[in-house]
Amino acid sequence: MKRFMKIYLEKPELAGVAFLVILTIVFQARSGGVFLSAANLQGILGLLPEVALVAVGVTLLMICGEFDLSVGSVFALTPMSMAVMLEAGWPFLPAFALGLCVALLVGFINGVLTVKFAIPSFITTLGMLFVARSVTVVISGGFPPLLPNGAFPKWLFVAYVGPGDMFRMSFLWFVAIAVLVTLLLSRTNFGNWVRATGGFLPAAQSMGIPTKRVKVACFMLCSLLAGLAGSLQVMRLGAPLPSIGEGLELQAVAAAVIGGTALTGGIGTILGGIIGATLIRVIDNGLVLSQVDANWFKMALGALTVFAVILNAWLRKTAKSIKVETGK
Amino acid sequence: MTSEPIIQVRNLHKWYSGVHALKGVTLDFHRNETVGLVGDNGAGKSTLINILSGTQAPTEGEIFFEGRKVSFKGPADAMEAGIETIYQYNSMVPTMSIARNMFIGREPLKWSIGGVGILDTKKMAEESVQAIADVDLHLRSPDALVGELSGGQRQGVAIARAMHFKSKVMILDEPTNHLAVKETQKVLGFVKSLKELGIPGIFISHNIHHVFECCDRMVAMARGEVVLDKRVEDTSMDEILDVL
Ligand SMILES: Nc1ncnc2c1ncn2[C@@H]1O[C@H](COP(=O)(O)OP(=O)(O)O)[C@@H](O)[C@H]1O
Numbered sequence: 341m342k343r344f345m346k347i348y349l350e351k352p353e354l355a356g357v358a359f360l361v362i363l364t365i366v367f368q369a370r371s372g373g374v375f376l377s378a379a380n381l382q383g384i385l386g387l388l389p390e391v392a393l394v395a396v397g398v399t400l401l402m403i404c405g406e407f408d409l410s411v412g413s414v415f416a417l418t419p420m421s422m423a424v425m426l427e428a429g430w431p432f433l434p435a436f437a438l439g440l441c442v443a444l445l446v447g448f449i450n451g452v453l454t455v456k457f458a459i460p461s462f463i464t465t466l467g468m469l470f471v472a473r474s475v476t477v478v479i480s481g482g483f484p485p486l487l488p489n490g491a492f493p494k495w496l497f498v499a500y501v502g503p504g505d506m507f508r509m510s511f512l513w514f515v516a517i518a519v520l521v522t523l524l525l526s527r528t529n530f531g532n533w534v535r536a537t538g539g540f541l542p543a544a545q546s547m548g549i550p551t552k553r554v555k556v557a558c559f560m561l562c563s564l565l566a567g568l569a570g571s572l573q574v575m576r577l578g579a580p581l582p583s584i585g586e587g588l589e590l591q592a593v594a595a596a597v598i599g600g601t602a603l604t605g606g607i608g609t610i611l612g613g614i615i616g617a618t619l620i621r622v623i624d625n626g627l628v629l630s631q632v633d634a635n636w637f638k639m640a641l642g643a644l645t646v647f648a649v650i651l652n653a654w655l656r657k658t659a660k661s662i663k664v665e666t667g668k
Numbered sequence: 669m670t671s672e673p674i675i676q677v678r679n680l681h682k683w684y685s686g687v688h689a690l691k692g693v694t695l696d697f698h699r700n701e702t703v704g705l706v707g708d709n710g711a712g713k714s715t716l717i718n719i720l721s722g723t724q725a726p727t728e729g730e731i732f733f734e735g736r737k738v739s740f741k742g743p744a745d746a747m748e749a750g751i752e753t754i755y756q757y758n759s760m761v762p763t764m765s766i767a768r769n770m771f772i773g774r775e776p777l778k779w780s781i782g783g784v785g786i787l788d789t790k791k792m793a794e795e796s797v798q799a800i801a802d803v804d805l806h807l808r809s810p811d812a813l814v815g816e817l818s819g820g821q822r823q824g825v826a827i828a829r830a831m832h833f834k835s836k837v838m839i840l841d842e843p844t845n846h847l848a849v850k851e852t853q854k855v856l857g858f859v860k861s862l863k864e865l866g867i868p869g870i871f872i873s874h875n876i877h878h879v880f881e882c883c884d885r886m887v888a889m890a891r892g893e894v895v896l897d898k899r900v901e902d903t904s905m906d907e908i909l910d911v912l
């Protein structure tokens with residue numbers, strides 16, 4: 341029984357799950373049952389993939405011991421690159437692929453600058469936040485291009501599917517990608533290297549792990565997911581605005597941290613990041629439903645982030661104090 | 669010394685931007701002995717070890733392993749050759765399980781593409797239980813986090829890992845630092861047992877008593893040079909303290 345308790349208290353997602361349950365109950369009561377109605381859930385699930393995909397990438401990167409503050413800008417730059425090419429008459433696939441390649445390139449530059457010059461990724465990606473946003477505005481030419489009708493396969497990315505049109509296709513993409521990244525982290529040798537690199541860098545290096553390449557790969561994956569998420573949002577809205585994704589980098593960090601990811605690296609799970617992202621969507625939606633002034637959203641998010649970290653630290657300490665014999 | 673040395677170090681130099689940390693070290697390590705490497709802080713012991721274990725490159729000089737000239741590009745090369753190193757700061761990731769730590773960088777895979785693949789977690793669990801039992805360490809479960817183990821248990825796991833991968837040479841760089849007396853004794857016991865296992869060892873410690881207790885040969889370094897190299901029976905603690 342003690343072991344059982346300990347295992348659960350050690351789960352880094354626990355605080356996030358607890359908040360999710362509590363908030364769901366509160367919002368359900370305050371909104372007079374509207375919160376869990378099919379129409380409202382459809383709304384939440386339609387927007388969730390966009391934040392959650394960014395959170396998945398950022399969580400992976402944070403487990404690897406690095407930060408990416410440029411995800412919000414990549415979120416705008418990728419679909420803008422795609423839209424500019426579509427407008428120039430490129431077919432969808434090459435334009436989409438180019439957009440994702442731009443995202444990969446940004447991640448590559450972030451990673452190489454960080455590991456080559458041994459500077460904190462907080463700095464490199466802060467620089468990239470401005471650079472990528474600036475490029476987005478420049479290539480948009482000041483006039484955001486409208487996506488030509490039928491220029492992209494709606495059915496593949498944003499159309500409604502499932503019983504009662506509950507999900508958008510983007511949700512299925514998100515679930516598939518989340519499962520893949522979770523498996524990558526927990527079931528492959530690469531995942532082992534990511535955790536080791538973020539957990540204790542000198543040990544990972546002395547065991548011969550190519551830590552620099554592992555980090556660059558995580559930067560690229562993180563950037564790719566942000567670019568994909570932005571593309572999904574633009575396809576949903578039908579037009580790429582150069583300002584989308586502003587502030588998203590901090591929401592993604594908040595999601596990861598609420599989900600139990602440690603800023604110091606090595607600790608965290610993809611599921612935790614997703615739970616964190618879900619919580620952010622739920623708060624946003626729940627506050628609106630409860631007819632609370634929308635300006636309270638950031639306040640709630642901020643309080644939740646700090647509180648979740650405190651709760652997580654406390655849970656971990658409690659788990660540690662439950663003594664289970666490690667040796668005989 | 670009848671057989672050819674397992675490691676030959678020839679005229680090794682190491683500069684750290686302005687600091688001459690190794691000044692032409694020439695040494696042989698033989699197959700049937702445990703060498704104790706002693707010296708003050710900053711003498712260059714760790715630098716020598718880091719070069720042998722592939723974590724640093726020498727500025728000048730040569731290393732021969734089993735008679736062949738080698739130049740390790742990284743720790744993976746040295747481990748591949750059969751040199752396992754146990755560091756003072758402990759090369760374990762505290763936030764990962766024992767089983768995962770055992771196999772960092774050398775994970776058994778069910779299948780893989782381009783070097784990345786699916787972990788054989790069953791094999792990892794079974795073999796780590798076996799490896800830990802082999803060094804006479806008793807741990808509850810291979811899934812326990814290394815961060816929950818005591819310093820001595822961690823070094824035990826590091827040693828189990830080195831043994832599991834059939835090392836040909838075992839290097840221990842101050843493995844007893846920050847350990848309680850009882851745990852220090854366990855690690856020393858292990859160093860002594862290397863001889864029975866037929867594995868040559870290089871044991872670094874700033875505690876000369878410990879080195880005398882478990883080594884066959886003493887090498888003393890000072891200011892980047894070897895200042896004494898004798899069999900234990902031919903020297904004394906006083907002589908060594910004198911040269912340092
Ligand atoms: N990574 C490094 N960068 C710069 N100088 C170093 C580095 N490692 C060691 N040194 C210097 O090299 C010398 C030898 O250090 P070291 O090999 O660690 O000695 P020991 O292990 O015998 O205490 C010292 O003067 C130390 O300051």
Ligand SMILES: [Mg+2]
Nearest residue numbers: 713714715842
């Ligand atoms: Mg040292």
